[in-house]
Amino acid sequence: MPILLLAVAACGGRSTTATSEIDEEAIKQADSVESTVKLVCSSCHAWVPPSMLDKYTWKEKVLPVMAAKMGIYELDGVAFYSEKDDPKLPLGIYPDKPTIEPELMRKIFNYFDVKAPETMEAQKRSEPLAQETPMFDVMVPSVKQAGPPMTTFVEIVPSRREVLVGISGETNQFVVLDKDLSAKWMTNTPSAPTWCDVSNPSSWLLTCIGSIFPSNDKQGQLLEINPNNKGTSSQTRLTQLARPVQAHRMGNSANQYLVNNFGHLVGNLSIYQNGSNTPKILRDKPGCIRSLVVDWNKDGLQDVVALFAQGVEGIYLYLNKGNGDFQEQLLMDFLPVNGSSWFEITDLNKDGKQDIIYTCGDNADYSVVLKSFHGVYAYTNNGDNTFKKSWFYPINGAYRAMLKDFDLDGDLDMVVISFFADYIQQPEEALVYFENKGNFNYKPYKIKGYNLGRWLTMSAGDVDGDGDDDVVLGNFSQGPQSFMSTQHVNQFSSGTPLIMLVNRTKK
Ligand SMILES: [Ca+2]
Ligand SMILES: [Ca+2]
Ligand SMILES: [Ca+2]
Ligand SMILES: [Ca+2]
Numbered sequence: 365m366p367i368l369l370l371a372v373a374a375c376g377g378r379s380t381t382a383t384s385e386i387d388e389e390a391i392k393q394a395d396s397v398e399s400t401v402k403l404v405c406s407s408c409h410a411w412v413p414p415s416m417l418d419k420y421t422w423k424e425k426v427l428p429v430m431a432a433k434m435g436i437y438e439l440d441g442v443a444f445y446s447e448k449d450d451p452k453l454p455l456g457i458y459p460d461k462p463t464i465e466p467e468l469m470r471k472i473f474n475y476f477d478v479k480a481p482e483t484m485e486a487q488k489r490s491e492p493l494a495q496e497t498p499m500f501d502v503m504v505p506s507v508k509q510a511g512p513p514m515t516t517f518v519e520i521v522p523s524r525r526e527v528l529v530g531i532s533g534e535t536n537q538f539v540v541l542d543k544d545l546s547a548k549w550m551t552n553t554p555s556a557p558t559w560c561d562v563s564n565p566s567s568w569l570l571t572c573i574g575s576i577f578p579s580n581d582k583q584g585q586l587l588e589i590n591p592n593n594k595g596t597s598s599q600t601r602l603t604q605l606a607r608p609v610q611a612h613r614m615g616n617s618a619n620q621y622l623v624n625n626f627g628h629l630v631g632n633l634s635i636y637q638n639g640s641n642t643p644k645i646l647r648d649k650p651g652c653i654r655s656l657v658v659d660w661n662k663d664g665l666q667d668v669v670a671l672f673a674q675g676v677e678g679i680y681l682y683l684n685k686g687n688g689d690f691q692e693q694l695l696m697d698f699l700p701v702n703g704s705s706w707f708e709i710t711d712l713n714k715d716g717k718q719d720i721i722y723t724c725g726d727n728a729d730y731s732v733v734l735k736s737f738h739g740v741y742a743y744t745n746n747g748d749n750t751f752k753k754s755w756f757y758p759i760n761g762a763y764r765a766m767l768k769d770f771d772l773d774g775d776l777d778m779v780v781i782s783f784f785a786d787y788i789q790q791p792e793e794a795l796v797y798f799e800n801k802g803n804f805n806y807k808p809y810k811i812k813g814y815n816l817g818r819w820l821t822m823s824a825g826d827v828d829g830d831g832d833d834d835v836v837l838g839n840f841s842q843g844p845q846s847f848m849s850t851q852h853v854n855q856f857s858s859g860t861p862l863i864m865l866v867n868r869t870k871k
């Protein structure tokens with residue numbers, strides 16, 4: 365059948381078929397298998413309509429990886445990428461035998477070839493990003509990092525007027541800066557620090573990721589550091605963690621930690637007790653990029669809300685039922701092409717129910733192409749923990765949103781960073797200020813200094829103690845160089861490890 369030959373040619377990594385070449389028979393064939401294709405794809409993750417990616421990306425990037433996940437490592441002479449031979453992977457991640465017939469895989473290739481668009485939809489903004497805000501002055505530290513900046517986290521501690529910084533490189537370091545961005549003290553860490561819980565003023569909980577780049581290694585650590593003796597008596601609490609990206613203290617017990625073991629192909633969200641390396645697993649899936657300990661239902665017990673960003677993307681609530689029991693509830697699920705990156709919880713419309721600000725923009729996985737649905741979203745709670753989209757502003761590669769009342773007029777404004785911005789066409793989208801005008805009307809502004817680094821991390825708070833919230837941004841100049849020229853790579857690599865946006869509202 366000519367149709368199947370077409371599909372075979374497609375997964376052979378040769379040419380993509382132009383729409384005009386697809387005959388009616390091919391369309392008919394695709395229609396006839398649509399329900400089967402949906403069934404196969406939905407058995408692992410939310411169904412992604414073909415329109416979400418272009419033809420080329422589907423056939424050359426996404427489907428080959430998906431085929432391997434279904435145990436099809438080769439089709440018609442073409443080998444597909446997989447990590448099945450990685451000795452660090454537990455059994456069962458990749459099937460020994462195909463879970464679907466090769467013939468069906470050919471039909472899936474054909475389906476997306478016929479149904480997907482040639483090119484992606486363009487970004488549609490309600491308002492262009494045109495004006496620059498006078499809100500912030502840019503402060504650049506005088507100290508430079510040896511080698512290209514790889515800042516893995518930044519955090520403002522307003523009570524101490526300090527900025528905490530995680531540095532990756534030949535030496536991994538935890539650095540404490542004063543409000544003028546001069547170093548007060550620093551300590552070497554076993555791997556790159558990615559988060560610091562400062563809720564206990566004499567014992568900070570520092571998460572160190574182990575391997576910063578994707579890997580199935582379990583080399584992450586959790587350290588306790590006493591800031592009052594400049595970290596000289598730091599203690600290792602947990603080891604052999606699967607690429608942890610955050611840890612938070614939980615409960616009244618001094619040694620109970622919630623850890624996002626982000627991992628790679630395996631990972632989990634877990635609670636560790638008393639330094640035991642055997643945790644209570646809340647969710648046994650990789651990709652937990654962000655978690656929060658909050659009392660969601662105001663019953664006096666600490667609950668957990670967590671964003672998973674790998675494969676099955678979604679925000680999960682773990683309601684604390686007491687006695688160490690948690691009840692899982694999926695609050696929102698997202699398509700696996702979203703590239704979820706961050707969320708914040710707040711009551712946006714003041715109706716007493718928790719709402720969500722969410723960003724998506726990770727663009728390093730299998731479908732590296734600019735996506736019009738990347739950006740920052742506001743979701744409001746219908747009252748029963750179902751959510752509706754109340755606002756969206758497209759930003760390629762959006763990575764984090766910080767909510768603060770930056771202009772001190774009584775409502776929450778926002779600063780949003782992007783790690784996969786469209787650096788060539790519109791580099792200013794890498795750093796955007798949204799002034800809250802009320803009723804889900806946010807006015808977007810450029811911010812000076814957007815191009816001084818490649819912004820991976822951000823923290824907001826009043827560093828200088830003058831009564832308004834400032835922002836610190838961390839430059840991670842390495843990583844996938846999508847959507848940028850050599851000039852950008854050089855600019856970020858020779859740039860500053862971080863900058864501060866000093867809020868001028870209070871001067
Ligand atoms: Ca609760
Ligand atoms: Ca609300
Ligand atoms: Ca405001
Ligand atoms: Ca300030």
